[in-house]
Amino acid sequence: MVLHNRFSATELKARLAAETFRRVTVSFYQYAKISDPKLFRDELYTALHEIEVFGRIYVAHEGINAQISIPEHHFDAFRQHLDTIPFLKGIRLNVAVDDNGKSFWVLKIKVREKIVADGITDSTFDMDNRGKYLNAREFNELSADPDTVIIDMRNHYEFEVGHFDNALEVPSDTFREQLPMAVDMMKDNKDKNIIMYCTGGIRCEKASAYMLHHGFNNVFHLEGGIIEYSNKAREWGIPNKFRGKNFVFDDRLGERITEEIISQCHQCGAPCDTHVNCANEGCHLLFIQCEKCAEQFNKCCSQACTDVIALPEEEQAEMRKGIDKGLMLFNKRKKRRTAPPGESAL
Numbered sequence: 001m002v003l004h005n006r007f008s009a010t011e012l013k014a015r016l017a018a019e020t021f022r023r024v025t026v027s028f029y030q031y032a033k034i035s036d037p038k039l040f041r042d043e044l045y046t047a048l049h050e051i052e053v054f055g056r057i058y059v060a061h062e063g064i065n066a067q068i069s070i071p072e073h074h075f076d077a078f079r080q081h082l083d084t085i086p087f088l089k090g091i092r093l094n095v096a097v098d099d100n101g102k103s104f105w106v107l108k109i110k111v112r113e114k115i116v117a118d119g120i121t122d123s124t125f126d127m128d129n130r131g132k133y134l135n136a137r138e139f140n141e142l143s144a145d146p147d148t149v150i151i152d153m154r155n156h157y158e159f160e161v162g163h164f165d166n167a168l169e170v171p172s173d174t175f176r177e178q179l180p181m182a183v184d185m186m187k188d189n190k191d192k193n194i195i196m197y198c199t200g201g202i203r204c205e206k207a208s209a210y211m212l213h214h215g216f217n218n219v220f221h222l223e224g225g226i227i228e229y230s231n232k233a234r235e236w237g238i239p240n241k242f243r244g245k246n247f248v249f250d251d252r253l254g255e256r257i258t259e260e261i262i263s264q265c266h267q268c269g270a271p272c273d274t275h276v277n278c279a280n281e282g283c284h285l286l287f288i289q290c291e292k293c294a295e296q297f298n299k300c301c302s303q304a305c306t307d308v309i310a311l312p313e314e315e316q317a318e319m320r321k322g323i324d325k326g327l328m329l330f331n332k333r334k335k336r337r338t339a340p341p342g343e344s345a346l
Contacts, residue, residue, distance in 0.1 A: 131208025
């Protein structure tokens with residue numbers, strides 16, 4: 001029985017590049033009570049490995065959160081397997097809007113304390129008491145009401161490249177920080193219609209329950225998040241109120257929703273919404289970079305990092321020893337943690 005990957009990243013990426021069939025990128029989640037997450041994880045890994053599924057899946061006592069790519073010729077087998085799991089039978093799959101089939105190159109299934117880190121310790125919090133779902137058409141109708149507030153429950157770097165018209169940003173880079181911030185931001189608007197949204201629905205669903213837990217009344221969340229909304233808007237021929245690009249947590253780092261570019265290159269300020277990681281492995285900063293700056297800085301975030309990657313690999317490896325990169329994100333709204341000597345100066 002295979003329960004873990006046994007090949008190197010280099011070999012796995014080469015295999016992905018050599019594939020001649022199409023892959024479909026999907027995401028799904030479900031809040032459910034899983035009594036033995038480890039056993040569930042091992043059984044799921046065995047089944048998905050057999051049909052060549054790649055991706056990242058988190059399993060916890062509170063449910064499952066998955067972002068994966070599936071060989072098109074195994075899609076029916078994948079769906080059939082989910083249907084053998086009672087709480088996943090007939091579950092909605094969010095199919096990627098802009099998919100190159102290269103989103104993942106290995107299957108990783110991890111047991112976590114929670115499927116989305118929330119920092120909630122209140123034992124009376126109940127995920128069964130959550131906000132009302134809105135589909136794409138209902139979202140458009142309610143968002144036009146002047147008594148409605150739209151709250152984006154994604155991180156700053158996601159909001160920066162794309163968001164809904166008139167959406168409020170909760171300016172943080174972690175969901176656990178955003179939950180109490182959202183409550184505080186809306187403390188004087190408890191009777192407003194509050195619509196919460198995120199990428200695929202998992203964060204805004206929990207956020208809607210958190211808001212109800214704190215005494216808010218008319219709380220809604222966008223069913224399937226931005227991904228499902230965009231697919232339904234296109235399918236139903238209704239206006240798409242999302243602007244820009246939807247950030248995604250896989251090798252694509254984004255999927256194009258509209259052609260509008262609402263963000264800027266973090267180095268030169270030119271219109272750009274392409275997220276990259278700094279080519280200096282000792283930095284690996286996530287930031288926005290245009291093609292001109294990518295050429296000028298050799299895909300690095302700064303001249304300091306450009307100088308580092310020009311060094312012999314052995315010297316670079318020595319410089320990386322003992323470095324804790326932490327949460328390396330470029331964020332103009334707050335001071336980024338100090339980078340180690342010779343690294344990013346953004």
